[in-house]
Amino acid sequence: MTSNKKGNSGQVKSQVRGRPACSPVQKYAYTENSMHCYNDPDMSFVGKRLREERNRLHYTQEEVGEMIGVTPAYIGHMERGERGFSIETLVKLCNCYKVTIDYLFKDVIKQDKNSITEQIKLLLRDKDEEQQKAILDIMKAVIRNI
Numbered sequence: 674m675t676s677n678k679k680g681n682s683g684q685v686k687s688q689v690r691g692r693p694a695c696s697p698v699q700k701y702a703y704t705e706n707s708m709h710c711y712n713d714p715d716m717s718f719v720g721k722r723l724r725e726e727r728n729r730l731h732y733t734q735e736e737v738g739e740m741i742g743v744t745p746a747y748i749g750h751m752e753r754g755e756r757g758f759s760i761e762t763l764v765k766l767c768n769c770y771k772v773t774i775d776y777l778f779k780d781v782i783k784q785d786k787n788s789i790t791e792q793i794k795l796l797l798r799d800k801d802e803e804q805q806k807a808i809l810d811i812m813k814a815v816i817r818n819i
Contacts, residue, residue: 716754716757717753717754718754718780718781719754719777719778719781720751720752720753720754720755721752721754722776722777723751723752723766723770723777724752726770726772726777727748727752727770729770730770732769733745734746734748734749734752737766737769740765740769741762741765741766741769742765743762763777
């Protein structure tokens, strides 16, 4: 929240309440439906993958922009990693390119061993003991052959 107060000199000073929301390293822009992070090298990687998918389907930036309701310039900005995008735009792009969101972000978001372990636990939670043992045997066989 920002408020304006008159200082001792009679000039209006802008005062920001609370702690700044962003670190000095990264700047964030908030819009109604999204949060964009600038200066993030991973976004340029996602942009490159978006461009690869557009080229794979032989679409122009104009065609994609028309399909998802944005300008061709905005498509170019996203592909170069110069602009972020909302979740809504991301879903439209994925539908247009017939890819999943996790495909676009693979190799961008690094997973630690704990998150992988948690994913395995989630997969096993509704299995009975016999099924869990069978899955464990399969995992051991796969690991031996990697």
